[in-house]
Amino acid sequence: MSNSLVDILSPVPVREFIQAHLNDDPLALVLQSKKYPELPIREIAAQIQSRKKAQSKLPEWYANQKIIFPHGVSMEQCSSEETAKYKASLVEGKTVTDLTGGLGIDLYYLSQKFEQTNYIERSGELQVLAQHNFEALGVNDITQFHGTAEEYLKLEKEPADCYFIDPARRDDANQKVFQIEDCSPDLNLIIPLLLERKAEVLIKLSPLLDIHLALEVLPNVKEVHVVSVKNECKELLFRIVPDYEGPANRIAVNLMKKGKEQFTFSESQEEMTPSFSQPLNFLYEPNASIMKAGGFNAVSNAFAVNKLQRNSHLYTSELLIENFPGRAFKIIAQTVLNKKKLKPYLPQGKANITVRNYPLSVKDIRRKTGVKEGGEVYLFATKLMDGSLAALVCDKAQK
Template sequence: MDINQILKTDIQDFINKNLNSDSSTLALKKNPFPEVNYAEIINQISAKKKAKDKLPTWFSTENIIYPEKISIEQTSSEITAKYKASLVSGDKLIDCTGGFGIDDYYFSKQFKKVIHCELNSDLSTIVKHNFEVLEASNIECFSGNSSQIIEQLNQKFDCIYIDPSRRNDAKGKVFMLADCLPNVVDLQDFYFQFTDMILIKTAPILDLHAGLLELNNVAEIHIVAVNNEVKELLWKIVKNHSEAPTIIAVNLEKEKQTITKIESSKSYSALYSLPKKYLYEPNASIMKSGGFEAVSELFSIEKLHQHSHLFTSEELIDFPGRKFQIDSVVPFQKKEIAQNLQGKKMNVSTRNFPIKPEEIKKKYKIQDGGTVFAFFTTNLNNEKIVLLCTKL
């Protein structure tokens, strides 16, 4: 890609004017700029569209150059990058897998110097240009193998950051860090020659216990959700750390963030109860953590059943998840179901229940939607029940 050609005013104007156009239809039209590869212009439009909500700073800044659309899809969002940067600070950080550089832009606000390493030389050139446009002058870009760059620089870093990607031949396998590049499992001791802290980002499908079997010295695991959808796991690894890690379940929203800390070293005890006045469903990051006994103890609320993962209380509390008022408790029996649910409109969920929501809706002719939330679950007496609730 010739960046200088793409940056020409008429081409930038064309890109911005066509952000609401269908890229496939646009691609069939005649190239208005024959001196430039039309596919590259179309890619700029498609990638910039993808950036609008995910990367608002990049989207709203003039003369940003975008890589292939897949790089935008795979990069951190700004909201997760800001959170990530809040976890570390110091003089120098090196990013072994720099990509489009979103994380490094926010790391650069926490460190005096950031080094961005990227195997793809074209992407490295694009990112270097964008950092200049964004006036992130304390980021230095290197293209090449990050381990070789670390050895050549031979410096001490306050943090080494890695976002390993799965090798192509690992598709279909259970997610293992050893199947990723860089192989952080094998490289941990190497990294510790140059730092006392490693921060690793992984996909949310990685099982926490599996990650702990592969990685040593894990001090913290951050489960990061955005609008109740888990987006990434962050593994903060500290040299010589030997205690069980703290698990931090985070839910990020536009105006606020909710954080729940669970100490792996502590044995939490859950309380149990039949449904009371209010019902609570933990957010996605807590569900990923598996710390349900901790939730009961930390928030002084009762679980409905060991395996139901729904909580109840008599008084309404501030809770990291969805909150409901329980309007009625219906036994899961033919007569009661026919009377209270058959043919009605409601939002169906199941927790620790043998029938799936779609089967329930089909069997009892329940329509999706409305203001009633129906939780099909099991209580502490192992009785199947339906909680009809109003969302708060």
């Protein structure tokens, strides 16, 4: 039997079995493999696991029964449909080349913005898988190259208008790495070659990466996009433009069902002093992208909200700011984390607790106060501008 997932999982009886057992427990299927001697049950079980992940992550691909998903790390690290479409909105031109093709999610959506598309992948298994999936999606005009990014660039005849790179973020021992110098391919070697071609470069990096350190390493960065999905930070995108000089703008994006929250700020805007005050009528918590992008002062000034304290990163205002990029709350009371003091505000003994610049963890607070998780009350434990510790009891504000 071939080692290729495409050969193993493409036959019609196998695809039909997968569809019929999508809701089965994959482990149970493996344990019952003797019941299906004619089928590759282990590969089928792994494919069912991957398809379950793809259902919410890649709904368009999931809906196509001919699509075959990789198992393990490749499925974990691939972009979601939402983030791939966002990338495609950032660049345009005649030719785009994905130097680290992988499963091909990003390139599939990028290809819809370009006339010519090149897919480069060093893994033969992934390349075969991507080719099969592109054909299943009706995309037959993507040029493929099996080899490393460095090998491809040595042979390239015509430079592309845009290059996309999603470096592998695992070392030889398959352990996760986050620093640029630990990723593959080596961006310090690749980027100068691409800048010589006068091409734009879009780089996807781990959301755990320190943005300041990355900007010290990467040249000609015009924009840093911090991309979250439903307020969970998913990836950092660095857009490199030839000959650009100057500080990079930060674009904090939160992709949600109802649309997207987007906040753009510059280095100089973040350096401006914000206003401070004690808690007023409303409380605001910036979304995950703004927090990661470091737009703490910029968001305060842009939306005319006061910071509670320099390092607390919570904001307040007299009147409700309906378009604030994050969560908004109505402050019901200001108190302290004392079981007796909290009791009048928590009739069910429950609250959703958030800690910002406070010496105790959420777990410690629950142990100290006996407050259980859940309910409709929100409790923020934080430090105020006068240095005092406070517990702000809140309800969700209706934007």
